[in-house]
Amino acid sequence: MLDRRDDITTPQRVDSPRASISGLFNRATARMPVPVMLAGAVCVALSSVFVPLTHVSTGTVTLFRSLLSMPFLIPMALSEARATPARPPHSRWTAYVAGVLLAGDILLWNQAIADSGAGIATVIVNAQVVLVPLLGWIFLRERPGAAFVAVVPVMLAGVALAGGVVGGGSGRNPAQGAIFAAAAALCYAGFLFLLRQASDEDHVVVPVTESAAASGVVALVVGPFWHGLDLLPGWAAFGWLAAIALTGQVASYLLIASALPRLPASVGAALLLLQPVGSVLLGAIILGERPTPVQLGGCAVVLIALYLATLTARRGDPGAGSSREP
Template sequence: MERTAAVWGMTTAALAVSASAVVISVSGTAPGTASFWRCLMALPALVPAALWERRRSGAPSRRALLTAAVAGVLFAGDMLLWTQAISEVGAGLSTVLVNLQVVLVPVLAWLVDRERMTRSFFVCAPVMLAGVLCTAGLLDRAPAGADPVWGTVHALLAALCYSGFLFLLRRGGQGAPPVQPYVLVMVAATVASLAAGAWWYGLDLTPAAPALGWLALVALSSQIVGWLLVAVCSPKLSSQLGAVLLLLTPIGSVVLGAVVLGEHPSPWQLVGCALILAGAFRLAVARK
């Protein structure tokens, strides 16, 4: 029963997060602004939940809190780089590229935990790399996106940060109360987004009311619902099943990008998208 609830929780989380790329694009805000405000506006709802958990289950260990702080910094890097990629390669394709985490997380598990690499990894990784090249528009005369090459670079760097974030979020949530570390993830991400946004990615501390409204929607769908559910549910599932369920995020983003934003990837970019998703799915279900 607990596993079934976790599956539905992860499914809900993936679909909730899938809308964030489109909503951020509609908001028209810079990466620093979007990353800072989406985390900050989630805290008033998350902090009471953390205090309730603390009274009920006690405080997490110092190691869990340190892991959460590092995960928060990586999450900020993921948000900043990915938001930059949205304007360059599109909401849908940028989200597909970021989900190369299905390849990168096993590499982290091998490097850190000495988890065995399977034959499927070495078969699927080149297929997904070919998908990246197609998605970047290297085979097109007029690929979709304002700057698909740099968009791909930023999305791949975001994938590295995203992979580290997921690895630490799942690892830190095993055998520990999940909400308190997650709130620390959001606090660390808020501070890191504030610092990096002011330095590089553009930060507006007084965005217009319409933009703030869109970012509040992202905070609700992603930070309060989506990623909190991932923090709670992912430790209860195998890494393989969790990875498969998170693939609903890029699929939803591609569909919403086409319907809401009118994004029309080129045929080669769609081929690249399909290669990445097919390789990621095969890799996830084959990791045993």
């Protein structure tokens, strides 16, 4: 009988003999799901820094990050599918719906930034740190621990400081931007929750590939009506779009999908708060942006809160891990 405990340092199974891409991820995340999850968050942050360098519409970015990821994902997905047992049909549809929500998150998030400014949009979108555990509680009976609940306000306060909320806001339509950001938060939380359900120790690449394909289809359909869709963005933009596909679609979600099943929903959501912090720091390095001392202080607050959240889970705080019931 498989061990049902979701301790963040103990995998549910590590003795699978299957030689596949998912097997490699399984071994890599067996003892260190937290570092793997953080690496995925850094990849997402890196791709978000590349977006302004493309100078194309959000729909174009969403389409090409999916399209250009396929030459990398499809061969790995086929290899994984041949080496692993068949998946239940509902798992495939779960991944497709996750991809639809990912596209919604990307499209809505970028519009929220334009309307309300990056600071406010960042705070609202990162409500996923609360929404993902809430979904886990409702659908999987995973109750977050009291210590995690206590540290959530600290995390969000740090994100607010890192996003530049303190010291003045920006944006042409804050109210509309807040609505878009809230919708993006719901989409992102749903995407993370469903990707976690569609992935397991045998299947990592296939769910990521399916969700990426669904995201691209949504961008192709919606993009022309959402600030336009440029199918010939030019070579300079194409290079940055390829970088976004490799970091923000291939590397990031392969890492995240492999770590999510091994982490409580609350801890996985908290670790992804490294993404806005990473965006601030990488923006300073790559784009020459100058974060204020307040923003740097907010980054420090988030990092400390992340450490406390994961430390609580490691020590076996009741509810810090999932309490899945059959």
